[in-house]
Amino acid sequence: MKDKQTSKATINEVAAHAGVSKSTVSRYINGKIDAISPGKVKSIKKAIEELNYRPSQMAQGLKVKKSKLIGFLVADITNPFSVATLRGVEEVCDQHGYSIMVCNTDNSPEKEREMLHKLNAHYIEGLIINTTGQNNDVLMDLISQDVSIVLVDRKVPGLKLDAVTTNNREVTSQIVNLMYDKGYSHVGLFTEPITGISPREERASAYTEIALERNAGRIPQIYEVDVKDKAALLQSVKSFLASGGDRGKKAILGNNGLLMLKIISCLYEIGAAIPEDVGIAGFDDTEWYRLIGPGITTIAQPSHEMGKVAMERIVKRLEGDESAPQTIQLEAELVLRHSL
Amino acid sequence: MKDKQTSKATINEVAAHAGVSKSTVSRYINGKIDAISPGKVKSIKKAIEELNYRPSQMAQGLKVKKSKLIGFLVADITNPFSVATLRGVEEVCDQHGYSIMVCNTDNSPEKEREMLHKLNAHYIEGLIINTTGQNNDVLMDLISQDVSIVLVDRKVPGLKLDAVTTNNREVTSQIVNLMYDKGYSHVGLFTEPITGISPREERASAYTEIALERNAGRIPQIYEVDVKDKAALLQSVKSFLASGGDRGKKAILGNNGLLMLKIISCLYEIGAAIPEDVGIAGFDDTEWYRLIGPGITTIAQPSHEMGKVAMERIVKRLEGDESAPQTIQLEAELVLRHSL
DNA sequence: CTGTTAGCGCTTTCAG
DNA sequence: CTGAAAGCGCTAACAG
Numbered sequence: 001m002k003d004k005q006t007s008k009a010t011i012n013e014v015a016a017h018a019g020v021s022k023s024t025v026s027r028y029i030n031g032k033i034d035a036i037s038p039g040k041v042k043s044i045k046k047a048i049e050e051l052n053y054r055p056s057q058m059a060q061g062l063k064v065k066k067s068k069l070i071g072f073l074v075a076d077i078t079n080p081f082s083v084a085t086l087r088g089v090e091e092v093c094d095q096h097g098y099s100i101m102v103c104n105t106d107n108s109p110e111k112e113r114e115m116l117h118k119l120n121a122h123y124i125e126g127l128i129i130n131t132t133g134q135n136n137d138v139l140m141d142l143i144s145q146d147v148s149i150v151l152v153d154r155k156v157p158g159l160k161l162d163a164v165t166t167n168n169r170e171v172t173s174q175i176v177n178l179m180y181d182k183g184y185s186h187v188g189l190f191t192e193p194i195t196g197i198s199p200r201e202e203r204a205s206a207y208t209e210i211a212l213e214r215n216a217g218r219i220p221q222i223y224e225v226d227v228k229d230k231a232a233l234l235q236s237v238k239s240f241l242a243s244g245g246d247r248g249k250k251a252i253l254g255n256n257g258l259l260m261l262k263i264i265s266c267l268y269e270i271g272a273a274i275p276e277d278v279g280i281a282g283f284d285d286t287e288w289y290r291l292i293g294p295g296i297t298t299i300a301q302p303s304h305e306m307g308k309v310a311m312e313r314i315v316k317r318l319e320g321d322e323s324a325p326q327t328i329q330l331e332a333e334l335v336l337r338h339s340l
Numbered sequence: 341m342k343d344k345q346t347s348k349a350t351i352n353e354v355a356a357h358a359g360v361s362k363s364t365v366s367r368y369i370n371g372k373i374d375a376i377s378p379g380k381v382k383s384i385k386k387a388i389e390e391l392n393y394r395p396s397q398m399a400q401g402l403k404v405k406k407s408k409l410i411g412f413l414v415a416d417i418t419n420p421f422s423v424a425t426l427r428g429v430e431e432v433c434d435q436h437g438y439s440i441m442v443c444n445t446d447n448s449p450e451k452e453r454e455m456l457h458k459l460n461a462h463y464i465e466g467l468i469i470n471t472t473g474q475n476n477d478v479l480m481d482l483i484s485q486d487v488s489i490v491l492v493d494r495k496v497p498g499l500k501l502d503a504v505t506t507n508n509r510e511v512t513s514q515i516v517n518l519m520y521d522k523g524y525s526h527v528g529l530f531t532e533p534i535t536g537i538s539p540r541e542e543r544a545s546a547y548t549e550i551a552l553e554r555n556a557g558r559i560p561q562i563y564e565v566d567v568k569d570k571a572a573l574l575q576s577v578k579s580f581l582a583s584g585g586d587r588g589k590k591a592i593l594g595n596n597g598l599l600m601l602k603i604i605s606c607l608y609e610i611g612a613a614i615p616e617d618v619g620i621a622g623f624d625d626t627e628w629y630r631l632i633g634p635g636i637t638t639i640a641q642p643s644h645e646m647g648k649v650a651m652e653r654i655v656k657r658l659e660g661d662e663s664a665p666q667t668i669q670l671e672a673e674l675v676l677r678h679s680l
Numbered sequence: 681c682t683g684t685t686a687g688c689g690c691t692t693t694c695a696g
Numbered sequence: 697c698t699g700a701a702a703g704c705g706c707t708a709a710c711a712g
Contacts, residue, residue: 007484007485007486008463008485008689010688010689010690011689011690011691012689012690020698020699021698021699021700022689022690022691022699023691023692023698023699023700024697024698024699025690026690026691026692027691027697027698029690029691030691035697035698036697036698037697037698040697040698052481054457054460054461055461055689055690056402056461056463056688056689056690057461057462057463058398058401058402058407058462058463058688058689058690059402059688059689059690059691059704060689060690060691061398061690061704062396062398062399062402062688062689062690062704062705062706063689063690063691063692063703063704064690064691064692064704065704067398068462069441069462077423077426077427078423078424078427083417083418083423084418086417086442087417087418087444090442090443090444097458099441099443099458099459099462100441100442100443101409101439101440101441101442102426102430102440102441102442103430103439103440104427104430117394118437118439119439120394121394121395121396121397122397122398122408122409122439123348123396123397123398141392144347145347145348146347261627261628261631264631265627265630265631268630268631286628287601287605288601288626288628288631288632290605290608291601291604291605291608291628291632291633292628292631292632293631348705350704350705350706351705351706351707352705352706360682360683361682361683361684362683362705362706362707363682363683363684363707363708364681364682364683365706366706366707366708367681367682367707369706369707370707375681375682376681376682377681377682380681380682395705395706396704396705396706398704398705398706399688399704399705399706399707400705400706400707401688401706402688402689402690402704402705402706403687403688403705403706403707403708404688404706404707404708405688
């Protein structure tokens with residue numbers, strides 16, 4: 001039913017077509033229908049359909065200062081955790097007419113800063129971010145420009161912002177205790193660089209605490225590794241396996257899903273059987289885990305829920321909620337399989 | 341160094357602050373620096389820094405009709421294939437100053453339509469889409485409004501649009517032949533509903549062709565399943581396993597990564613050993629596959645590259661390339677492991 | 681080299 | 697109930 005038009009119809013054309021002023025069309029668009037005479041409503045509706053008109057978000061936005069855009073800034077969208085979160089965010093965005101701009105930072109503060117500026121230029125109304133923690137100044141700028149920010153997963157000390165996290169300490173304690181209960185006397189924590197990243201710090205500290213408590217004599221073994229450096233990781237795994245002679249069963253706790261994948265890869269290469277030669281468990285659950293080896297025991301974070309909750313917080317803020325920033329802590333869940 | 345400002349600085353404020361007209365600031369922003377006296381350049385630069393000014397994409401966009409926004413519309417971003425593609429798209433977007441709006445359709449034509457309208461309202465300049473094929477009219481509208489569209493993975497008959505695909509037929513033939521070569525006499529294809537989705541059609545037809553050729557007596561066995569319906573899938577797998585009595589080795593070809601995951605899950609539940617009881621291979625490669633069972637043989641699509649190429653096409657179009665729409669076919673690669 | 685002016689598509693008083 | 701007019705932040709002639 002649509003005519004071949006060369007470019008978008010504007011409100012003016014609709015107005016002309018319908019024989020009314022653009023104010024009236026604007027009213028129509030904005031739902032103030034019962035303030036318009038029925039006859040005009042009909043002709044406007046008709047005109048809109050015939051011209052296949054859609055109001056321009058840009059023009060609307062420029063006028064009312066609302067872009068209907070939400071930024072989603074993560075280290076790496078390739079990470080299943082991030083994708084699941086994104087879906088959660090999207091779910092509530094759809095309900096409220098927002099669209100999502102996704103950006104990756106690759107954990108680089110510079111790239112993060114750049115992306116933040118880009119998002120800012122687009123007048124995003126909200127931002128959900130898994131931050132490097134190195135761009136607090138830009139974040140503050142955004143705040144002062146009225147964009148609502150919610151931190152997911154990673155909190156930033158000194159930044160009083162809404163945040164959605166999981167009970168990292170608890171769940172880490174749980175799993176480390178489980179390891180000791182199962183007779184693993186050497187448990188090593190493999191993690192990406194800890195400093196400044198709150199969940200890593202929380203997990204490392206919980207690990208250390210339990211390790212100290214349960215195995216008084218032994219120094220907790222934390223391996224800070226670079227997921228990207230396969231060779232180095234292999235070395236670390238080997239060195240852990242060789243540590244402490246042959247006494248005692250060994251288990252690895254992996255700090256995130258991607259790292260787990262790489263570690264398990266190393267184990268395969270080395271030819272270490274799970275759980276006979278090493279036990280393993282770690283954060284982030286995916287459907288694959290049950291299919292690998294004996295099934296990998298994991299800590300499932302409610303990532304989809306986290307995204308949802310984060311975005312809901314933003315919606316609230318955008319609706320005018322001015323209450324003090326809050327940290328919403330969701331519960332991660334232990335998924336017991338047979339790798340321990 | 342930034343003052344506490346309550347909202348974004350505008351070009352007017354910068355102009356005032358620098359003691360020049362906003363045209364000059366505009367010139368500065370747009371890089372026409374050597375058309376401005378050095379003194380003013382300095383003061384503008386200073387003003388911009390002090391006010392922490394970023395030009396509004398919305399205002400710029402409204403004026404020049406360029407949003408710098410690219411839509412990325414996929415069935416499900418949760419699918420590893422989609423994420424990898426997204427990263428490819430992003431890579432070239434970054435290089436050219438574009439931002440990406442991601443939307444999921446869940447394979448629903450209605451949702452796709454809705455998303456398309458939403459993206460349209462945001463004046464996206466380009467669209468990369470994995471389409472349901474049911475909204476060609478909207479796609480045509482977009483075209484007529486000068487948005488550059490590239491289809492990824494799925495072509496649409498009758499729509500002359502740029503497309504980026506893989507050599508589905510070839511690679512399917514290859515793997516099916518390999519199956520027969522390895523002595524599997526019953527090979528079944530598991531796929532989501534085929535009709536209207538080009539890669540599925542191509543794969544199914546290549547499969548059928550080879551199956552007919554290599555195993556004259558037997559009717560090709562195609563199972564069209566719903567990935568979401570676990571129970572039904574389990575039934576299909578069982579029925580395939582039970583088919584044709586006990587004569588001959590059986591192998592499953594899975595049409596995409598997600599489906600493969602579900603099928604392998606079923607196999608585990610049934611207790612069928614890979615490859616002793618059933619061989620299996622399928623599309624889409626992820627790092628997990630090497631860790632599952634004996635290592636799963638897959639067809640790796642160059643998804644990252646596909647995203648890159650698709651976005652490069654868009655950039656070309658946006659730069660004015662008016663040549664006839666082309667289909668760029670990339671090569672998928674067989675990754676041999678031990679599930680066959 | 682630089683300021684003035686008009687206007688992108690829309691919303692929002694303000695009269696009527 | 698409805699239209700005229702002003703203006704959101706920016707760019708693009710057009711004079712000077």
